[in-house]
Amino acid sequence: MPNKILKKTHLRSLQKMGSDNEHIVMLPFMAIGHLIPFLALARQIQRRTNFKITIANTPLNIKYLDSLEPNNLHFAELPFSTPADSGLPSNTENSENLPLDQIGKFCEATTSLETPFRDLLIDITAKEGKPPVCVISDFVFGWANGVAKSVGTVNLCFSTCGAYGSLAYFSMWMNLPQRKADSDEFRVPGFPESYRFHVTQLHQFIRIADGTDVWSKFMQPQIALSLQSAGLLCNTVEEIEPLGLDLLRSYIKIPVWSVGPLLPPEILNSSSEKPSCLSSHRVGKEPGMSTERCLDWLDLNKPCSVVYVSFGSQNSISPAQMMELALGLEKSGKAFIWVIRPPIGFDRKAEFRSEWLPEGFEERISSNKQGLLVRNWAPQLEILSHGSIGAFVSHCGWNSVMESLSQGVPMIGWPLAAEQAYNCKMLVEEMGVSVELGRGLESKISWEEVKKVVEMVMDENGKGGDMRKKAMEFGKMIRESVKEKGSFGRALDDLVRMLLSMRF
Numbered sequence: 001m002p003n004k005i006l007k008k009t010h011l012r013s014l015q016k017m018g019s020d021n022e023h024i025v026m027l028p029f030m031a032i033g034h035l036i037p038f039l040a041l042a043r044q045i046q047r048r049t050n051f052k053i054t055i056a057n058t059p060l061n062i063k064y065l066d067s068l069e070p071n072n073l074h075f076a077e078l079p080f081s082t083p084a085d086s087g088l089p090s091n092t093e094n095s096e097n098l099p100l101d102q103i104g105k106f107c108e109a110t111t112s113l114e115t116p117f118r119d120l121l122i123d124i125t126a127k128e129g130k131p132p133v134c135v136i137s138d139f140v141f142g143w144a145n146g147v148a149k150s151v152g153t154v155n156l157c158f159s160t161c162g163a164y165g166s167l168a169y170f171s172m173w174m175n176l177p178q179r180k181a182d183s184d185e186f187r188v189p190g191f192p193e194s195y196r197f198h199v200t201q202l203h204q205f206i207r208i209a210d211g212t213d214v215w216s217k218f219m220q221p222q223i224a225l226s227l228q229s230a231g232l233l234c235n236t237v238e239e240i241e242p243l244g245l246d247l248l249r250s251y252i253k254i255p256v257w258s259v260g261p262l263l264p265p266e267i268l269n270s271s272s273e274k275p276s277c278l279s280s281h282r283v284g285k286e287p288g289m290s291t292e293r294c295l296d297w298l299d300l301n302k303p304c305s306v307v308y309v310s311f312g313s314q315n316s317i318s319p320a321q322m323m324e325l326a327l328g329l330e331k332s333g334k335a336f337i338w339v340i341r342p343p344i345g346f347d348r349k350a351e352f353r354s355e356w357l358p359e360g361f362e363e364r365i366s367s368n369k370q371g372l373l374v375r376n377w378a379p380q381l382e383i384l385s386h387g388s389i390g391a392f393v394s395h396c397g398w399n400s401v402m403e404s405l406s407q408g409v410p411m412i413g414w415p416l417a418a419e420q421a422y423n424c425k426m427l428v429e430e431m432g433v434s435v436e437l438g439r440g441l442e443s444k445i446s447w448e449e450v451k452k453v454v455e456m457v458m459d460e461n462g463k464g465g466d467m468r469k470k471a472m473e474f475g476k477m478i479r480e481s482v483k484e485k486g487s488f489g490r491a492l493d494d495l496v497r498m499l500l501s502m503r504f
Contacts, residue, residue: 022133022499023052023124025076027117028158029138030061030110031095032313033399037160037235039065040262041136042073048489049496051133056120058093058113078116082109096314097348100417104205104214107140111218114143121151133499136233139166140218142225154502156495157226158233161398161419163258164244164430166234167251168197168422170227172206173219179210190251200439201421230502231255233495235262235398238487239477240405243430255498257491261402261478264381268406268482288375291382294337297372298383301335304390304468307454308383308409310339311395315416319343319356321438321445325393326357328450329371330364334458335388336371339378344441384409390468391457393437396424405433406479408472410464412457414438433471435463 024045028038035057042053054074055065062075082088086105088098095103125131131153137144139157148155159166171177171190178186178199185196199207205215226232231254238245238258249256261268298306307329311317317325322343329336342350352375354362365371380400383389384407392404393412401423404411411434413424427434437453438445457464481488 021128022050023054023128024499025121025124025132025135026053026055026158027113027135027137027141027144028055028057028061029095029140030058030093030106033397034138034160035061035065037262037399038136038138038158039068039073040264041158041233041235041259044259044262044492045496046073048492051496054124056117060091060093076120078113078120080110080113080116082106100205100344104218107218108214110141111143113141114147117144118147118150121147121153125151133502134230137226137229139170139226139232140222142222142228145225145229154230156231156233157229158235160235162236162244162260162401162423162426163234163241163248163256164426165398165419165422166232167191167244167248168425169419170223171251172202173209173216173223176206176209176211176216178202178207190247192247197422197425200442201415201425203417203421203440227252227254229254231257231495231498233257233259235260235402237261237402237478237481238491239481240431240474241426244426257495258487259491259495261406261481261488263402263406263478265482268479288339288377289372291379294372294374294379294383295386297369298337298386298388300369301388303387304460305335305458306386306388307332307334307336307391307393307412307458308389309336309393310378310380310400311414311416312397312400313377315395315397316341316344316348317414317416317438318345318441321441321443322356323358324445324447325450326361327447328445328454330358330361331447332451332454332458333370334454335369336365337374337378337383338371339374339376339380341376391454391464393454396420396427396434398423401427402478405471405474408468408475410434410457410467410471412437412453414443416440431470431474433467433474435467 026038026042028034042055046053054076056076056078058080059077062077066075082092086109088102088105095106098106131151134153135144135148135155136158137155139159145155167190168188171188175189177188184199188197209216234256236258237260245258342348342352343356362373381403384403389409391412392409394400396413396415397420411427413434413436415421415424424436428436435453480486
C-alpha cells in the first residue's frame with residue numbers, strides 16, 4: 001500500500017462515547033477553507049468519542065494538517081498528481097495559489113483520488129477486520145459515497161458552508177435556474193416562491209454554465225452523488241440559521257446535522273460580550289506580520305473603532321477596485337487593519353507593489369496611525385476578537401462569517417466566489433448584520449461609496465448600531481450553542497448514536 005498512516009498517541013477518556021475499535025475516515029477537498037473545518041470537526045468528534053479518526057489527503061496537505069494537530073488524529077497520504085495535459089503547475093495539491101480559470105481543471109483532476117481512497121478503505125478493513133463505521137467526505141467528492149458502500153460502510157457528506165449557502169449552491173448547480181429565467185432576477189428551487197436571486201450574485205463560471213462546461217460536468221454529478229449519502233453534516237448553528245436549515249432539510253430529503261460552530265473552544269467559552277484575544281491560537285499560515293504587532297497596534301484604538309479588511313485565503317480584487325477601496329478607507333477617517341495581497345491578475349506569491357495603492361498611501365496611514373497593512377495573511381481570530389474591531393469588510397466566506405458573528409462584529413460584504421454571494425444575501429436580508437459594498441470582480445466601486453458605507457456601519461447610531469446589536473445577539477447564540485445542553489453537543493451526540501446504532 002502506498003498510503004502512509006501517521007500516528008500520534010495520547011490518553012483517551014473513559015467517559016467518551018463509543019468503542020475505540022471504531023474508525024471514521026475523513027476526506028476533505030484540497031483547499032484551506034475546507035481542510036481547517038474538517039480538522040475542527042475531527043477534533044470535536046474526538047472530544048466526544050473513543051473513535052479512531054483518520055484524515056486522508058494528498059501528501060503536502062497531510063504535512064500541513066499534521067503540523068497543526070497536537071492530538072491523537074491519524075493521517076493517511078493519498079498519491080495524487082495532476083495530468084500532464086491539464087495545464088496545471090506540477091506538484092499542485094491545493095487550490096490556494098491557482099488562478100480562478102485553473103480551479104475547474106484542478107477539481108476535475110481530484111476524481112483521480114477515488115482509486116487510492118478505495119485502496120485505503122480496503123486496507124483499513126483488512127487490518128481491523130471490519131470497515132470504518134463511516135466515511136465523512138467533502139460534498140464535492142460525491143464519488144466517495146460509492147466507495148464507502150463498496151467496502152460495506154456509509155458515507156456522510158460534509159458541507160463546510162452554512163445551510164442557506166449550501167442549499168443555494170447545490171440548487172444552482174443542479175438546476176442552472178438562470179438559464180430558464182427571462183430576466184436578471186430568478187427563483188431558485190428549494191427557496192420560497194417570493195425569494196429572488198440576481199444574475200450578478202452568480203460567479204462567472206456558473207453564470208455561463210450550460211451543463212456541458214468543465215464546472216457543470218464536475219459539480220453536477222458530484223453533488224448528486226453526495227446527496228445520496230446517509231446524511232449531510234453542515235457547518236452551522238441551529239439557532240442562527242433556522243430558515244436555512246428548514247429549507248435545506250426539505251429540499252435534499254436526507255438527514256442534516258448542524259455541527260457548527262467549528263471554532264476553537266477558547267473563543268466561545270467566554271461569558272463576556274466580547275471575548276478576550278486568543279494570542280495562543282494559531283491556524284492557517286504564518287502571519288505576514290507578528291500577532292503581537294497586530295495586537296499592539298489594535299490596543300492603541302478605542303473599542304469598536306477599527307475596520308478589519310480581508311478577502312480570505314484565496315481571493316483578491318482588481319487593481320482599480322483596490323485603489324478605490326484604499327482611498328475610501330483613508331477618506332473615511334476610520335482606523336483600519338487590511339490584509340492585503342497582490343490584486344487579481346498578478347502572481348499571488350509576488351511581493352506587494354506600492355503602485356497598486358494611491359501614491360504615498362502606506363506612508364500616510366502609518367505616520368498618522370490610521371491604518372496597518374498586513375501582507376498576505378493575518379491572525380484573523382485574534383484580530384476579530386479584539387475589542388477595538390467595529391466592522392469587517394469581508395468576502396463572506398463561511399469560515400469568516402462564523403468567526404465574525406461569534407465575536408459580534410457586523411460585516412460589509414463583498415462576495416467574490418463560490419457561495420459567498422448567497423451568504424451575503426442571507427446576512428443582509430435575513431439576519432440584518434451586513435450591508436453589501438460590492439458583488440464580484442465586475443463591481444465598479446468608487447471611493448465615495450466605500451467612505452459612505454464604512455461611515456454608516458461604524459456609526460453607533462442608526463443602521464450601524466442596529467447591525468452591531470444584532471451581531472452581538474448572534475454571537476451570544478453561538479456561544480450558547482456550545483454549552484453543555486446546547487445544540488452543538490446535541491447534534492454531535494445524535495450523530496454518534498446514529499453511527500453506533502447502524503453498526504450494532
